Amino acid sequence: MTTLPPTATPATLREPAISRVLFADPRLAPLWLILRLYVGYEWLSAGWGKITNPAGVWVGEKAGVAVSGFLNGAVAKSGGDHPDVAGWYAWFVENVALPNATVFSYMVAYGELLVGIALILGLFTGIAAFFGGFLNANFLLAGTVSSNPLLFILATWLVLGWRVAGWWGLDRWILPRFGVMEHPDTVLADPVRPRQGDPVR
Template identity: 80%
Template structure:
């Protein structure tokens, strides 16, 4: 049995430049580290909160207050929180507030560390964006729209976003091809 070649869709120059060219790795590193710092500081404040309302003896207290505030935003002609998300908050998140409290606090720290180190950048950015989307669905703006946009860009640019980070060494050991620079030409994907 022979394997036929899979058809490939060529990548346009602009997307190749933005998302696959290691010459832009410094720009992606700045973006990645900024988003990582935002996540790390937010999560660290929760983990080390002296009142223990996120992690500790009163874990779940802060999440419960946040979620009840989200439920209050489900009324009116144009509610801030969609009905299906309100159902999730009421029937899944609130009964498990302590679990969600730990998941949020440590999730933010882990996403922040991974992004700062450039380790599993695309995956970390995806989970960061997922948390941003959750906060947005709960009717909270703050920095969430900006961080969601930046996380989306990091997911798109994962190949070079972690190139100036641990991804450059870890991902190839896991069988993932990363871009390699060539003199005079743009970055090309290394074939495996």
Template identity: 70%
Template sequence: MKTTSDLSTQIPEPAFTRFLFADTRMNVVWTLLRIWLGYEWLHAGWGKITNPAGVWVGEKAGVAVSGFLKGALAKTQGDHPDVQGWYASFITNFALPNAELLSYMVAFGEVFVGIALILGLFTGIAAFFGATMNTNFLFAGTVSSNPLLLVTAIAIMLAWRVAGQWGLDRFLLPYLGVPGAPGKLFKHEPRSPQSPIPPTA
């Protein structure tokens, strides 16, 4: 009779993908891609924060986001709209009423993602949040550089084990660990069994 352990198996990772996404010999490639992607995010976010009109951060915060979202709603017409109905509903019921908050989140989010990627700090997580922003921009009907940035972010997410090796992750990940594999900070040394106390006479 087969037990549960006999039925549960792991599919081995192909040598090519292991080399591409987990081999430290690919450090140079992933470091260059990571820094380039980080620069793109930092440049975009910093431009929003320092915008002299203050339409992203400042007295008029939310103006730029509102204009962008209203433009997205205009793309919901026709047989093959650029913006799907469910996303238009999200824009109408959530995004537009919170345009000022989203304005700050986008501007500072882009800066934080950019800095984290450049420094190699929680690289996989930073790439995930960058990809999330790219996906939302695409859902809103804006192509621009978003497909390229999204593909690059997904690749970095797959290569998270080595993408930050030439960065702060080299020191932080062994210390903090990852889900399912705690680092030095969370590892508890097994206590040695105490010697029994000899009975008194």
């Protein structure tokens, strides 16, 4: 009779102390709050400006006009020896985005607004920052620089620091309902030293 080998315990990677300090220590919550509010304000003001545009070229009777002009400009940047827009993205713009310009117009305007509101409130901060970065990436792929590189970098940081970026926000009370944090009302222990009861590695 043969005996089966014991089931191996899956290996886990220990998080470096510097990573825990930067991305999981509530003592840095004020710094993350500043970054979060800045990025949130930028998205909120951009979305609000589109939704309340008096010409209605983003949301309203003429929805799709502004985004069509933007997308046609992106296609124009895809030609020449050194194009600003990659050929595959130009194909996506021509065959997917432009035929549905009205839908994309609403998605951009309300997407920017919702990302801004969520970041300012600290509500699902990591998810909101991810979608903000996704918008930035699309604007960059379409050949628009402006503030997109900076906002994309900050959005990436907020995604990395999602555990503490919303600590001074609604995440502190909402995330525990999803099993993300065990003790929402207590400050985490020193991230450099293991907490009492943690296994010794």
